[in-house]
Every structure is written in C-alpha cells, then in structure tokens.
Amino acid sequence: MSDRVLIVGGGSVGLAAAVFLTRHGVTPLVLEQQPGVSVHPRATGLGPRTMEFLRQAGLDRAVDNVAVDMSAGGAVKMSMHTLASANLSAAAPGAIVGNAWGQADPGPARVRGVCPQHRLDSVLLPAAREGGARVRFSARVRECAIESGGVTVTLDTGETLAADYLIAADGVRSTVREHLGIGVSGPGALGEPTVSILFRADLTAYTGGRHFVNCTITNPDAPGLLVTVDGEKEWIFHTRSGDISSVTEHFTDERCRELIRAAVGDSALPVEIVSVLPWRPRGTLADRFGLERVFLVGDAAHTVPPIGAFGLNTGMADAHNLAWKLAAVLRGDAGPALLDTYETERRPVAEMTLAQAMIRLADPTLHWDAHAAERRAAAGALHAPVVHLGYRYDSAAVIDPQPDLPSTEDVFADLDGTPGSRLPHHRLPGGASTLDLIGTHCTVIAGNHRWIAAASDVADRLGIRIDAHVIPLSDNDIRPWADTVGIEPDGALLVRPDQIIAARIPTAPPAPAHLLHRMLTRILAR
Template structure:
C-alpha cells in the first residue's frame, strides 16, 4: 500500500510506546500513520518490567491476557542479590508492593510482571496492525518536518527502496527515542545530567536453568566483588548480562571479541566452565533528562523522546505507556473537533511532573544499587493537576506531588486514578471498577440514576462520548460490601464521578444539578 499523503496524526517511532499510541488512537477512531525506521521489532530484551498501571492500560485495550501469557511466571518476579549466581548466601526479595491481606487491600486487578521488550513488541505490533493495517509501517524513516501552525509537512523514506514520500499531518507525535528527530525539529531542549553510567549489554545463551532453579528471579544483582548483573529472559537458556564500562571502554576491541565477552559472563556467574554463546551486544548510557516542554505547536513528545529515565526501578517504558494513554484520548478529541487545542497543553501539564518525580526516584535508586526495591504500584499514584480536572471546591495544589512514593492510598479525588474495587455478578467481562471505564467519558454512580442516564444520553446524542454506568446494577455488586464507600466513592443516589477515558477522575459531583455535566465537559475539553 502506498504511503497516504494526508493523515490526522503522524506517529514517529514503533517501539512499545509508539505502538501503544497507535493502538489507542485506532481505538478512538483516529486516522493516523506510524513510521518506524527499523525493519522489524527489537531482538534485544531491553526494557522488561511492566508495572501494574501499564497492565491496567493493556487490560482496557484487551491485551492483558496475551501479555501475561508471554511474561515470566509470577513466582519468578523476585530480585536476587549475591556475589555471583552460585553464592550460597544469596538474598531474594519480591517487589515493594504491600501484599494484600484480603480483598479490602487489593489495589489493582492487573499486577505487574516481567515481559521483555523483544517479546512485548511483536504482540503490540500485531495488535496495532490488526487495528490500523498497513498504516503501521516499519522500514520507513522520518527525514524532515515543517510545522506551519495549521499542520505539518513531513518527508519519509522507505529504507529499502529509498523512495521518498510527502505526508501532510494535522499533528505529529514523536515516540522516536532519546535521539528524537521530532524533538530536534521542534527545538525542544533536554535538561538534566548525562553519563551517570555506561554499560555493555550482552545477550547470550547458556544452560543456567538448573543453576538458578532454587533462586529463580527476574534480575540478579551482583554485590561486591561482583560487577554488573544478570537479567533473566526465560530463566533457562536466554539471558542478558549488564557490565559496567569504564570511561573510554566503549571503543575497546575486546567488546567485539566473543571469547572475551563469554569470559566476562563466566566470571560474573561464578562458573568458570560455563558453556556461553554470545548472540549480540549493545552499549547504553544512563541519563536522567527531561524535555523542557512536551508540546510545541503541532509537535508532541512521548516516552523516551520526552524523558530519559535511569533503568534503576524499571519505570522508563512504563512512564512512556502512561504518556500514551494520557495523550491519545486528548488528541482524538481535538482531531474530532470536540475539544480545543488547549486540551493538548494539559498533556504536558499532567505528565511532565510525573516524569520529573520518576527521574528523581530512579536516580536515587542508581546511587543505592544494593538496596533499592522495585515498586509495582508507584505509577498507580499519579495525581493530575490541569484544566482537564475540576478540583473539589476549596482544595488547591498546596503540597501536591505528582506521585506518592510512600504508597498507594486510594480515593476518588479529582486528578487521581479511579480506584479498583472488585466486582462480582453481571457480565463476566466486568470484575473491577476499572472495567467500567471507557472508551469515552464515564459518569459513574453507585447505583442506577435515571437523571444521570438521561443527562449522559442527551450529551452523547450531541456528539460527546459519555455514558452513565452504575457500580451496582442489580446483578453486579461489590465482592466485599462497603469497599466503594470506604474509598470515598459516589454513594448518594445522585452522586457521581466523571471519569476520563484514561481512567482518571475529572470531576466529583454531589447531588444532581441540571446542566452541570455539560458545563464540566466544556471545561475539561477546553471548549468553555
């Protein structure tokens, strides 16, 4: 199929974040083109940890079962510390989320897992192509952009044939990584330190399954005198070894010598006669940088194009997936003419503080490699402040932080993610409050409210995607009675929560006031 000459959105970059953007835009009915310079998906595991919030997003997309099946078993999501892989005095710990003692304490229906990027990307690509077909194009790179304020003229090139194509796009979303062409063309600076560490990543095969059988983990951190650490791809034969490089070592001939690389692996593993087959290598640099802006005119940045997050904590890819979820519905509303352009400014206002906090936490982890923990629930605590949220009267932003590193404290305040409460009865596809959200706005009540239903129906008839849904509808009910009330849910007969397509609460209504919902939606969509 030929490259389209006009699209509403051009997505640049087909890694996990770009493919998530594509799938979400398709779900919102947005005409778009995705271009990726690589001929295929990653062969290197790279990012591996999928946090609970990413899995909740994949749940909403219908992808959670496939991703969970492809990931490591939950029993192996532990973290090993020892001098080498055969250290008899090893220590193994689990993720730093509070284990649920009962269903009162359950914070998510979709806990995180380990699913390496080389496994995840093909799943996302298949899903994106199922929705957008040949408009998801690998082997096509962006050459240039020209933003005239009314649209963007792009030139892309087929990397196999060299054929060039001109594309006129309403908006461009840069998901093209740390060396982003979109960011460069937008003139957006990156702020923060570079070179916090340099590493050689060795992808290899070795019969280590029996060696780690009694200590199987997702990551193996080597303590003094060990250097670097191992990442399990399958905890059997497929592995990654991360070796810290000294300044200038990136140019060493030894880095190209399979024999030398195999010896590095044997030394770190503590097994001198280990049979090692090196498959490939890559070098990478640990940075802690943040884009000065997420939007300039019609160019937007997502994922690593917007933030370089140290991998110590496993939040980089997950932060990018959260970016995609935040931006997609807003871009869809603007493209459809339901929202003003100012809605896109709330993307940076909401997501940039999250990235800032994640960078700070991950940088602190990098200084404490022997002691930091993986927090599966950190990104569930994201709390937004922007014009796309209507605060409760009398509350302000004083003392507000974008993420709460002390843990998740669920409530239904505007700006926060809708809390999970387990549901039973009714449709088997709805087992959590999170399953009631989307694809448009959701007006959530505790029990059925005819006034709310009529109000939502009227607005939907006028072209605003909003639907009234009741937590308990006669057949459906809470698995543990009283959970919704305990977290401050809408419990009065006409109390309601307006939940955005990304699952964050936009507005909390106490009692029914005719016309209030329409006014709030105009405010949220920047059309007031």
C-alpha cells in the first residue's frame, strides 16, 4: 500500500508539515529516527509569521500556553560577567537591548515569550496525530529512490515504504538530500565548535523572577550564552568546546556543573545535567529544494546561524507553503506544475534569510538595537520584522508579482496588498483578522456580492472549492485597509491558502467570472 505523503524527520518542521497537511485532508506518515521527540531544544524563538501559521491551524493558543510568559516585561538580550553580578530587578537601561516591533501590530498572533522546541513539539505531535497523521519513532531511513509515479524509502530494518511524494525534514545532514545527490553552497561551518548543555537549576535567587531570552556571560572562566528554557529551573548554557575528539570525554557532568556554577557565579549551586550536545553554527543553502517528487524543508534545505530566530521560522514557512500545494495537487484541484513554485518561492527567501543572518553575525547590534536603522541601511540589513513578514514571492502562482521591497525598515510598507506578499492584517467587527478569512482553499475577498456569484460560477466550472467573503470596503473602519491593499469598493483580492495574495483586482471588470477563471487556471497550473 502506498502512502500519499511520507515525511522523513519528526522534528518541529516535520511535525508542522504533518499538521498543515492534515488541515488540508492529507494524512502523512512521519518517520523519525530518534526514539521520541527531542528534550534538548535547539531553538526557542517563534516569529509572528509562524504564530500566524499556528493560528490558522487552531494551535496558537495551545502554543502560547506552553511558552514562557514574558508578557509582563523582561530583557531580550543581556550581557553580564556572571548572572549573580546583575541585579535584574533594577537592571540599568543600557544593559537591556530590545528589538522593538513598534506600537502597531502587523499581525493577529504573537507568542507571549520564548517557546523552546520541545514545548512546541508537545503541541504539534498530538495535533498531527489527532488530524490523522501517523508518526513512527525509531524509524531510520537508510536510502530513498524516486520511482515511476512515486517515491520509496528503505529503513535500516529492510522495510520498504512507498508514497506519492516525500518531504525531507531530516536536518542539516539530510540522508534524503545526500541520496538524491543535491549539493549545498554557502559559508558552511561558522565560528568555533560549541557545546550546548541543557541543565536544571533553580536560578530564581539571581533572576528575581525577571525573564530574559538570553544572557551573554563574559566571565573568562566560563564564557558563553545562558538561554532561557522555562525561566525558572530549566536552562541551556552554550560555551566553546574547542577542537576536541569527544564531547562525552571532555564535558563530563562534573565539568559541565563547574562551568555552569562559574557562569552563574555560585560555586555551590545544585545543578542537574540533562543533556550535552555538540554543535556549530552553519550557513548552507541546498542547490535545489526539490527533485521530482521529493521536497526539502527546514535544515535539510537551509541552515541559518541562530541570531534573529530565523532558522526554525524559515523552516516552518517552508512547510506551510508546501502543504497547500501538495494537497491541491493530490485533490486534483491543481496540476503538478504548481509544485515547481515551492522552490521558486522558498529558495530565494531562504537565500535572503541566510544573507541577513550573516550580516548580523558580523555585527549583532544590527539586529538587537531598535535604533540602528541607519547602520542597518549601510550594512544592507533588513529590520527583523521585514525578514519575518515582509518577504514576497515571484512565481507562476502569483499574478503580476513585484518582488522588490519598498522598505527595508517598515514592514507595513511591504505588506501593501502587492501580489506575492502576505495579506495585510486588519481587525474586523467581532475581533477576527482579515487573515482569519483564509482557510484551506483559494479565497476571494471582495466589496460586493458580484464576486460571490463569480466565485461560485468558476468553482463549478473548474470543479474546485473557492471561498468568498464580502466585507464592506466603503465603511470608514475598513476603507483605510482597502486603500492600503489598493482596491476600490467593487474590487477584490484573490488569496492563496497560505495567506499570500495571488492577484489584486483594483476594480471590478465587466466579466469578473471570466477574469477569475483565467487567474485561477494559471495559479493552479490547470
């Protein structure tokens, strides 16, 4: 029996891909080589676009509930000799570096603090299973092959599995990518080898109940980065490992405890070592994001240095982009050529994101300093909200795209209704966002009911579902939003299931059904 979609890799991006697919009625099989979800988080920051994906999947509140609550305030990034040397309850303003998003909110969803990956996975795994996805742990893929009309993978047990399509979410050392012979480019390994120590210790005596995302420790006896996991008793300490042959031999539990105590500034601190992992920042970009029926997502497609929280969030966007396209093709709503737009759209975004991370790696203050606009412009750095939300797609699945960004600093200027950009957010009467109007099919947002009839007519002719919503574009409350997106009261937007504007129709043509039919035929590669 052949599955429709196999996902190799059951980390956060693989599980997210499974969740997004199940929303569209596709129930994948996920294969993860580890015996369970990782307890050692590699990322903690969820960007606003990722939270919009989770909101669309009905999971934003569940994820927010497992995040560390920083809504009462705290530091984003600090730098201290030791944690004990800081009085966090009365930290000097200069010791706290913020990355302000401004007073206005560009989206409807924001996490209240950091959300380490194992907490995110605690929501994604049950959600994927509840949607019908099957998740198999301790399933190591030995090889894969593209066959006529499908894909096969062979596990190290000798078991062979077949599917119509395969999503490779199996990380930086992707077995799938290597078997397909897809190369990578980019700077590769960056900086010194590092060790990540996950530990438990009660640090409330030194935090004073105040949260921070991370704290650079400058103590020469234990230089490194202290990262919040739960903000109370669970933490990660990153420190240089040097060129060693074995992390296990050199970073024993006792050695790790010594480093952590020196970093905190408490030689008697009780410390429980949970996990120790070697790692090294990398910057890579796969030469291709897909080959026939196989698609790379997350670290299998790109690795990004950790500054800016770009890596995981870029992978989540990969999964969200690919899911609706696979589902549309499997339903017969779209032609296979729609899947070509996955690489066309996502690879340039990943390339841009990697470049932005590299600029920040050379000067992190370009990211953390909200007042560094002039220096960012000089360095070619986009403001963080623009990286997370402002990117635009240029592909056959967009009508009249304009990929160049009008602003490197103001994300609102980039979210202006241009085809290829994310639908601008606006609160509608009752509290819903315009983004909440977008479900699992292409959607028409219009100012009058002529478009409802046109959408119904085209849906019947194409044999697909098209959602349509009429909102009063001439009302005083809605008119500024309509002006922003560039449509008149009788105009319309055609929006894809990933909340990306596929086409903008400023004013109604004489035959809206004819125009809509022509646009959807192109977008869906019919």
